[in-house]
Amino acid sequence: MEKIAIITDSTCDLPKAEIDKYNIKVARLKVKYSDREYTDGIDITPEEIYARLDKEIPTTSTPTLGEIDNLFKEVIAENYTHAIVIPISSGLSGTMNNFRLVADGYxxxxxxVFDSRALSRAVGFLLTKVGDMIAEGKSFKEITSEIPKLRENMELYFTVDSLEHLIKGGRIGRISGSLGQLLNLKPIVSMDEEGKYYTVDKVRGSKQAFNKLVNFGLEQLNNHKCRIMVMHANVPESAQKLYDAFKDHPNLTSIELGTLSAVAGVHSGPTLFAFVYMRE
Structure with missing residues (x-):
């Protein structure tokens, strides 16, 4: 009889209740300052990172091979026969490659191991869908064939008020980023086929950026039943407004509001807000 484990990393941003509900195993990324290393989701919060950004921008690192190896030993000890691993996009982190290296040894x-080509609660959507399918008694083969289809019905969009941290983190080009700041251009960003950030559109000013995000969401809701997750990095007011713009739509099947992980906050800075939809 199959017993299927779900494994991911700490950037999935799922709350503890859902991690516990599906018994998801989590490998944690690290946040590194000059004087200390922290573990994402354990001993540092996004708010603590934002408060220190003007003094030092930390670096981040993947879970080590040893830490991932310990997760595999744990699921084997718990008599799991199969594992489904969905980490942060390989276009943003080396975490998925570490998972593959370890998995090949067992x-x-x-x-x-599935490349989500996404991050944060976009990954979380995939994980909870997998958890629901396991609970329904679907087989490993059925679930793994369904995951790529789920990813095709999902998209993430975000904007930031300041490009400073995306530029410093190398997530966008310094020249285009500097010009954008000079012209008060706000990018609307999504994920490309390689799981890397790309600019969908650029608009002048924060109000236009907000309206563009709303329009992307309503375009989907007007044509499909959708789940939506709204996320933010230290801008709860903007995220709440985005949530309110979607919450009463008749095609909305569920909507939640959450925050980005500490690791994601390092790269985005404290002005990002986003949403992810999944067509039902």
Whole structure:
């Protein structure tokens, strides 16, 4: 009889209740300052990072091979026969490659490692869908064939009021970023086929950026039943407004509001707000 484990990393931003509900195993990324290393979601919060950004911008690192190896030993000890691993996009982090390296060393458990080409609660949507399918009694083969279809029905969009931290983190080009700041251009960003950030559009000013995000969401809701997750990095007012713009739509099947992980906050800075939709 199959027993299927779900494994991910700490940037999925799922609340503890959902991690516990599906017994999801989490490998945690690290946040590194000059004087200390922190573990994402354990001993540092996004708010603490934002408060220190004017003094030092930390670096981040993937879970180590040893830490991931310990997760695999844990699921094997719990008599899991199969594992489904969905981490942050390989276009943004080396975490997925570390998972693959470790998984290849274990013949006693059959593992499916999927490149989400996403981050944060977009990954979380995939994980909870997998958890629901396991609860429904679907087989490993059925679930792994369904995951790519789920990803095709999902998209993430975000904007930032300041490009400073995306520029410093190398997430966008310094020249285009500097010009954008000079002209007060706000990018609308999504994920490309390689799981990297790309600019969908650029608009003048924060109000236009907000309206553009709303329009992207309503375009989907007007034509499909959708789940939506709204996220932010230290801008709860903007996120609440975005949430309010969607919450009463008749095609909305569920909507939640949450915050980005500490690791994601390092790269985005404290002005990002976003939403992810999944067509039902």
């Amino acid at each position: 013949d006693e458990i059959e593992t499916f």
